[in-house]
Amino acid sequence: MGLNGKYSVGILLTFVLLGIMMLYVFPVISMITGVKTVTGNTFSLSRIALWAVLLITFLYSLFIEKGSFLLKIEKKYSIAFSIKAVIVLYLACVFGGAILNGLIQFLIHKEDGSKILQFTTLFKNDYFLIIFTCFTAGAVEELLMRGYIQPRIEKIYNSPLAGILVSAALFGILHSTYGTIGQVVVPFFIGVVFAMFYKKYSNIKILIVCHFMIDFVTLMAMNFIDFKHLSVF
Template identity: 35%
Template sequence: MDTLTDNRRNIILIVGILFAFLYYPLLGHFVFYGQSHTLQMVLYSRLFIWLEVALLFCYARWGEKSRLLLWAEKSNGFWFYPASFAALYLLAIGAGIVSKIPLAFGLHDNQQVVREMAVIVNKNVPLMVFFCLTAGFTEELIFRGYLVPRLEALFKNKTAAVVVSAVMFSLAHYHYFSISETIFTFCLGVVFAIYYQWYRNIKVLIFTHAFIDFVSFVIFGYLQAHHLQR
């Protein structure tokens, strides 16, 4: 009887994990396939990801009979938050450096999709803010808040949960067709998953993720403007 219960629990976990991972790559492909990168498309794609969070919330509540975030948030003192942010941001810079290593050896990287997206987002400040907040909230809720605890429960192994969630996070960004973006998101996924395992604090991850994206867009906008002036 216990075996049947464990098997049913594992099936429920696997269904939720696969849905969380495949929702955008599969359903998003059918919804947005062939569409050019426009302001409307970027906006609709962000709303599409918010829908995934809503669906996962419903699945967790009625399918799993649990919460979206299995791990309760830990309360911490004031200085925990700026210290965590600073450490995570420095590690993100390190991940960015690592992601450029293949390029230093002459490997060609396709940045076209990333540039097209950045150009569109940089033209509209409210969209930029919405884009960054969406990435921070939805991706952290999905890949860290939802997936990491369930992968750990499924594999009964913390390391496997970190690696698999990071691979899923990286593959979810493969639609940019950028090698450096894929490596960066994998490294960031490892760092963020370990942090979430240690400190059980999703708020810091959400803020840091959104800030990383915002700074990236600001830097891109500055470099683009400087290039046009030359």
């Protein structure tokens, strides 16, 4: 199998593992622990499962692809540039996502966010779970979607645009398990923004920090404000 073939298998493996994790991790945890409802502890175990997917992908790149996990060499930037980049990315994603979500709410009138509501109750005043969840999402999702998948798609099809759009589409699809159209469209939009930044600036750490901040601010807002007032999130 050629290198592009190994890249294809690696991308498929990563996406399938993430899909399985999103769909079946809670039933499996429930079967193992005997806990029938989603609690803070079981949710933490589900985040650990995400780290396991990252580890499997890393080992695949090391022993099967026999190359670097990150195909793009990380570029170093000043602290001032990094802070500015995080702020600009954050504002672009939050305001762009809010506009898209507002349009969806206007067109569809109301989406069923019961699953999101169920999860938000887990984070009430549990700041460790909030931080752990946000750090896991920022690190694991960025390393896999932008760091691993995007440059390999680009290599396979010899197209930066394909790398951006396919990685963003997969990012959106993985969020479909939350059950709303907004939870697909908005992550796709954020995925495009992040992928364009990664293509131009080759710095995954800035994306990890920005991803963390988006999730952290959202969960903290949900922690202090009634959920019904947070439709834009």
